[in-house]
Amino acid sequence: MAEFCVEAGDIRQAVSRIAGVARRTPVLTSRLLNEATGVEAYVKAEIFQPGGAFKIRGATNFLYSIPESERARGVVAFSSGNHAQAVAIAAHRLGMKATLVMPLDAPRSKLEATRAQGATIVQYDRHRESRAAIVERISAETGAHTVPPFDHPWIIAGQGTCALELLEDVPELDALVTPLGGGGLLSGCAVIAKEVAPQIRLFGVEPETGNDHWISRRTGKRVEIPPPDTIADGLRTTRPGAHTFPIVQQLVEDVLLVSDAEILAAMRFLLSRMKILVEPSGAVGVAALLAGKLPLGLHRVGVVLTGGNVDLEFLGHLT
Amino acid sequence: MAEFCVEAGDIRQAVSRIAGVARRTPVLTSRLLNEATGVEAYVKAEIFQPGGAFKIRGATNFLYSIPESERARGVVAFSSGNHAQAVAIAAHRLGMKATLVMPLDAPRSKLEATRAQGATIVQYDRHRESRAAIVERISAETGAHTVPPFDHPWIIAGQGTCALELLEDVPELDALVTPLGGGGLLSGCAVIAKEVAPQIRLFGVEPETGNDHWISRRTGKRVEIPPPDTIADGLRTTRPGAHTFPIVQQLVEDVLLVSDAEILAAMRFLLSRMKILVEPSGAVGVAALLAGKLPLGLHRVGVVLTGGNVDLEFLGHLT
Numbered sequence: 306m307a308e309f310c311v312e313a314g315d316i317r318q319a320v321s322r323i324a325g326v327a328r329r330t331p332v333l334t335s336r337l338l339n340e341a342t343g344v345e346a347y348v349k350a351e352i353f354q355p356g357g358a359f360k361i362r363g364a365t366n367f368l369y370s371i372p373e374s375e376r377a378r379g380v381v382a383f384s385s386g387n388h389a390q391a392v393a394i395a396a397h398r399l400g401m402k403a404t405l406v407m408p409l410d411a412p413r414s415k416l417e418a419t420r421a422q423g424a425t426i427v428q429y430d431r432h433r434e435s436r437a438a439i440v441e442r443i444s445a446e447t448g449a450h451t452v453p454p455f456d457h458p459w460i461i462a463g464q465g466t467c468a469l470e471l472l473e474d475v476p477e478l479d480a481l482v483t484p485l486g487g488g489g490l491l492s493g494c495a496v497i498a499k500e501v502a503p504q505i506r507l508f509g510v511e512p513e514t515g516n517d518h519w520i521s522r523r524t525g526k527r528v529e530i531p532p533p534d535t536i537a538d539g540l541r542t543t544r545p546g547a548h549t550f551p552i553v554q555q556l557v558e559d560v561l562l563v564s565d566a567e568i569l570a571a572m573r574f575l576l577s578r579m580k581i582l583v584e585p586s587g588a589v590g591v592a593a594l595l596a597g598k599l600p601l602g603l604h605r606v607g608v609v610l611t612g613g614n615v616d617l618e619f620l621g622h623l624t
Numbered sequence: 625m626a627e628f629c630v631e632a633g634d635i636r637q638a639v640s641r642i643a644g645v646a647r648r649t650p651v652l653t654s655r656l657l658n659e660a661t662g663v664e665a666y667v668k669a670e671i672f673q674p675g676g677a678f679k680i681r682g683a684t685n686f687l688y689s690i691p692e693s694e695r696a697r698g699v700v701a702f703s704s705g706n707h708a709q710a711v712a713i714a715a716h717r718l719g720m721k722a723t724l725v726m727p728l729d730a731p732r733s734k735l736e737a738t739r740a741q742g743a744t745i746v747q748y749d750r751h752r753e754s755r756a757a758i759v760e761r762i763s764a765e766t767g768a769h770t771v772p773p774f775d776h777p778w779i780i781a782g783q784g785t786c787a788l789e790l791l792e793d794v795p796e797l798d799a800l801v802t803p804l805g806g807g808g809l810l811s812g813c814a815v816i817a818k819e820v821a822p823q824i825r826l827f828g829v830e831p832e833t834g835n836d837h838w839i840s841r842r843t844g845k846r847v848e849i850p851p852p853d854t855i856a857d858g859l860r861t862t863r864p865g866a867h868t869f870p871i872v873q874q875l876v877e878d879v880l881l882v883s884d885a886e887i888l889a890a891m892r893f894l895l896s897r898m899k900i901l902v903e904p905s906g907a908v909g910v911a912a913l914l915a916g917k918l919p920l921g922l923h924r925v926g927v928v929l930t931g932g933n934v935d936l937e938f939l940g941h942l943t
Contacts, residue, residue, distance in 0.1 A: 624936045
């Protein structure tokens, strides 16, 4: 295997670091889902994580990796929501100060949940301001460590623990499907999955409009796209990460695209048939399965449901 | 212990009978729920059962208990929905014919799911017709076995497996709280729980308007109430069962009442904070906990979430 910024050993080390904060989430199965998709689907329910999303894995691993002598400076992060909440929870557990830079149009539930952890929130206009510049200014003023949402070896290693748990629970998967935003989850999962189960086939799923990885893999380099308009607010990244892209490029078989309508149909299925609330970004894997976007011939397919943070007002879109 | 129609041994026998059809459902925990209720709550998620409710336990145990030579005659049952669906699924698995008598105003999701199992549905007017009479007629005409919704030892024994699993997973519960309709679930759970954990304190929860057990336990006999108006459509029973009442009367510490508003608040909490869809009848246990209806001093409390069958149109009530 090529040398990446993260190795399987980093992911195994992250397991014990995150154990007190992140949960080992259940793997759900459903006869109705199997009938609708034609495969045996094994659904890793990250919706049950503290903060309602897998992001707690990477954030916790990152914060625990900061040397103790530097923790008093606190942390700062930008995020469309789930990463912010994860950083806030992990910081709260470690007794660290956290400042979160979040867009003005972030879901209200995510803002409230982040604030409830005692974090300071700074809001900005997604279309006019540079969140990176705001984070840099705060970091410069306070000395806080910047916690990037995906493009860092500590984050990638933390997210990879998700696939490790799934493969421990269901060893003989043919394929693993995850949502693809910046690539932190998919690259971490890819590194460990290929070590544990070398034959496994890996797929990332993007919203049709947020297709930065889809384009980038076809052109062979990291392409920047305009801020995409999609209900999958957690997958609005505009460019693959410098650390994540080489891993995705080399280990992942294909990037699949789903429409907002396909995402809504998947959310409806998950809620009415499987009784679980999954946010748009979290439902793209099931959307790809239900819409027949995966290659034929797969039997046992792992799918990560990355998060469940949906404003209840949004439920009107599902009726 | 007094002699009841069901003994702990019947429940243990039911475990292997239902194993191929019912699931061993997960026990969920939530820091947010613990903070909101002041107890350590252990939530038995029967929403993940085939048919979306615990009813599959009793129905499967009943159908497997019919002698093989009599199975060709099929089964008939009445139900507000979840029992019907459970009977349909169990019959389908055993290759038996099933006829279900369901009210005209049963949730559409329940009617559709029942029909999808190949069962015949006969609808009736809940306010004008006697479902019992319709079932009797069908049974007389076809020779089908009647599967009662709750008041039968085979049903009660099947439902009791729910508490047995929960106590295997979480042995040191102070208390167990279940919804209380006809009393099939609560009585089966009570018999096995008192054998496995004699110190456990047992509570049933009814909707305020559907308070037939609450009244009956205070008058010491089975009182009939008018058909109640409540969003908890699975708890609209009008009289405790002849088999279930003595068990509930003797083993259960108290019957608690919750309002429709408290039920809706619990459904909202379960959906937005715990990411799971629970129907009104299934949420009454959590509603009682959130509304402070349980005695003080409990530490580890088991709660059964009995079902998750909600028409997506109903979600408008939660926003």
